[in-house]
Amino acid sequence: MRAIPGMLCGLLMAAVAGLGQVSAQETTGAPASLPPATIPADPAAAGDLVPPAPADGVPVLTRDDVEAWLDGFVPYALATGDIAGAVVVVVDDGQVLLQKGYGYSDLATRSPVDPEATLFRPGSISKLFTWTAVMQLVEQGKLDLDADVNQYIDFTVPERDGKPATLRQIMTHTTGMEEQIRALITAKDSEITPLGEALKHWVPERIHEPGTTPAYSNYATALAGYIVERVSGESFDDYIDRHIFEPLGMAHSSFRQPLPPALLAGMSKGYARASEGEAKEYEYISLAPAGSLASTGADMARFMLAHLQGGAYGDARILGADTARMMHTTGQASVGPLNRMMLGFYETSVNGHRAIAHGGDTQWFHSDLQLFPDDGIGIFVSMNSSGREGATGHVRNALVRNFADRYLPGTAETAQGVSEEVAREHAAQIAGTYTSSRRPETTFMSLANLLGPIKVLANEDGTISVSLALGANGVPRKWREVSPYVWQDVAGADRLAADVVDGQVTRFTLEPFAPIMVFQRLSAWDALAMPLLVASLAILLLTLLAWPVSALVRRYYGVPYRLSGIDARAHRLVRIAALLALLAVGGVLALVLSMFNDLALTSPDSDGLIVALRLFALVALPVAAAIGVWNAWVVLRGRRRWLAKLWAVLLALACLFTLWIGFANHLMGFGANY
Numbered sequence: 001m002r003a004i005p006g007m008l009c010g011l012l013m014a015a016v017a018g019l020g021q022v023s024a025q026e027t028t029g030a031p032a033s034l035p036p037a038t039i040p041a042d043p044a045a046a047g048d049l050v051p052p053a054p055a056d057g058v059p060v061l062t063r064d065d066v067e068a069w070l071d072g073f074v075p076y077a078l079a080t081g082d083i084a085g086a087v088v089v090v091v092d093d094g095q096v097l098l099q100k101g102y103g104y105s106d107l108a109t110r111s112p113v114d115p116e117a118t119l120f121r122p123g124s125i126s127k128l129f130t131w132t133a134v135m136q137l138v139e140q141g142k143l144d145l146d147a148d149v150n151q152y153i154d155f156t157v158p159e160r161d162g163k164p165a166t167l168r169q170i171m172t173h174t175t176g177m178e179e180q181i182r183a184l185i186t187a188k189d190s191e192i193t194p195l196g197e198a199l200k201h202w203v204p205e206r207i208h209e210p211g212t213t214p215a216y217s218n219y220a221t222a223l224a225g226y227i228v229e230r231v232s233g234e235s236f237d238d239y240i241d242r243h244i245f246e247p248l249g250m251a252h253s254s255f256r257q258p259l260p261p262a263l264l265a266g267m268s269k270g271y272a273r274a275s276e277g278e279a280k281e282y283e284y285i286s287l288a289p290a291g292s293l294a295s296t297g298a299d300m301a302r303f304m305l306a307h308l309q310g311g312a313y314g315d316a317r318i319l320g321a322d323t324a325r326m327m328h329t330t331g332q333a334s335v336g337p338l339n340r341m342m343l344g345f346y347e348t349s350v351n352g353h354r355a356i357a358h359g360g361d362t363q364w365f366h367s368d369l370q371l372f373p374d375d376g377i378g379i380f381v382s383m384n385s386s387g388r389e390g391a392t393g394h395v396r397n398a399l400v401r402n403f404a405d406r407y408l409p410g411t412a413e414t415a416q417g418v419s420e421e422v423a424r425e426h427a428a429q430i431a432g433t434y435t436s437s438r439r440p441e442t443t444f445m446s447l448a449n450l451l452g453p454i455k456v457l458a459n460e461d462g463t464i465s466v467s468l469a470l471g472a473n474g475v476p477r478k479w480r481e482v483s484p485y486v487w488q489d490v491a492g493a494d495r496l497a498a499d500v501v502d503g504q505v506t507r508f509t510l511e512p513f514a515p516i517m518v519f520q521r522l523s524a525w526d527a528l529a530m531p532l533l534v535a536s537l538a539i540l541l542l543t544l545l546a547w548p549v550s551a552l553v554r555r556y557y558g559v560p561y562r563l564s565g566i567d568a569r570a571h572r573l574v575r576i577a578a579l580l581a582l583l584a585v586g587g588v589l590a591l592v593l594s595m596f597n598d599l600a601l602t603s604p605d606s607d608g609l610i611v612a613l614r615l616f617a618l619v620a621l622p623v624a625a626a627i628g629v630w631n632a633w634v635v636l637r638g639r640r641r642w643l644a645k646l647w648a649v650l651l652a653l654a655c656l657f658t659l660w661i662g663f664a665n666h667l668m669g670f671g672a673n674y
Helices: 045-049 063-081 123-139 167-171 195-201 218-232 236-248 297-308 321-329 391-407 420-430 444-451 524-557 565-597 604-637 642-664
Strands: 085-092 095-106 294-296 356-361 366-372 377-383 432-436 454-458 464-470 476-483 486-489 495-501 504-510 519-521
Touching: 063 085, 063 095, 063 391, 085 297, 095 297, 123 167, 123 218, 123 236, 123 297, 123 321, 123 356, 123 366, 167 218, 195 218, 218 236, 236 297, 294 297, 297 366, 297 377, 366 391, 377 391, 420 454, 420 476, 420 495, 420 504, 432 504, 432 524, 444 524, 444 565, 464 495, 464 504, 524 565, 524 642, 565 604, 565 642, 604 642
Parallel strands: none
Antiparallel strands: 085 095, 085 377, 356 366, 366 377, 432 454, 432 519, 454 464, 464 476, 476 486, 486 495, 495 504, 504 519
């Protein structure tokens, strides 16, 4: 059982591609980071710290036992992962068992994390509040999960394959919408756009058949929040305050941006790495219902308890018991027998215990919330730093998984397996190149899809490996087939399954991603797109480099330029063409890569640059292709050497291929929607 990245989901995977009742303040004085010499190489090594269950039986989930266990796990995990601070909350049997802060909320002042007063950003765990609000209005008969959402809004979400978008599709991430990234996160409150305006600016294309393909969507979630606004007659912030926060006594929680001053004073700083010590600016989420929540661990405990107790907490009730049960148990199948998407929750069942969950990530905060409804247990963790690469994911995964193994063990089902011959046959069938269903497709950001295709490899021993699924050591995990077209991690409980049509694997997914995305097989041509693009850019670059190099060589040896007439003109123009094509594709490619490294570049401030680059590509790529083809025609008809003729043909193909890339990936055009 693992947390699934929510708000960013690795920003395209790659998505890809997805947030008390103890009176005394409980904090630890553990250092935020250890001296470099004492930090293990593996940022996930903290997962190995968890002591095994006592030989005489399963540990009892008591406050003392879980506190001792967490105290042995969390401080070292934070130090190992270069994480400044965290809050952990455990609830059980209708009460808060433990809520505790670790590390620091502000490194400059060495302020410890206080679970009662320190606010964290749970990222996409915010969505659970949006879904709860939707279900409240469903319960009141004001919303229908299966009605066309257009009847609730003042703009139009187009149909796909004759099917409208519905709230059920939105809550199960099956509207089929492509990924939207523009202005997702910004550090400037001036760039916060009112929810309705943000949604109307651009409606993402629906690239999958509705109701069939999980594809996590922040836009769709925000649309649900807007529907809550319009149907209730209250702003989204007011609605959540009045109908969820106030009844539950969540006095230190808010979706508002900027935060009210009283809450901002308790807000934890966010960090890239604790060792750097540089606090980051507060993150603003333009699609607020999808991820703008700020909350304390103590407040999150109240929310968990309400869901674990059929929608009630103390004397307050935010959902009817039947409505809560429907929300927790109505599943949308993904692929094969893998964990499903419930109405807003991910299914994450483990050790035979039913579990539902949601993960959440902003740039600096990383969180996970897991509920075990049949056991009455919940756990929430949030960290305020990105840490070493992959550290937060490894830490929270190890924390939740080992918590379940320690306190909620079970007997794993015995897998029958398949014959070695069948395993090898099926491994060969699934091997290939895939792309995530959660992706941009109709904008220039689709160029990102070329950068990170998912590869499935058939291993010699009959297992398979997936480039996306790495272990804590950075090595691809191995998956062994346990039943036809269902594989299991050889070192864990996660499963992988494939859909097969006419003997061909068309798509697959794996846990924990199964509820929110699948991976669809690329055609042979699409799988070759990135290698061909690299080859084309290399040809263009070598052509450009040969221009000054040949001139310097001729000058050094006193050799005259031997071409004349149309040959000389084509020779010079084709180098200009190579420069144009290289600048056009390289410029957009550099921008896309920069956006992944610095989300500030996705703000509206970049719109002018995007429009300029796309307009340049609109002119440069067709011109370069025309010159490249004309140059090849001139060279092939002339008396140049065979090597020059071969290079002219390769150069023409490179120019034509970059033109195709510009067309297919929407590099050419006008506008800055993405």
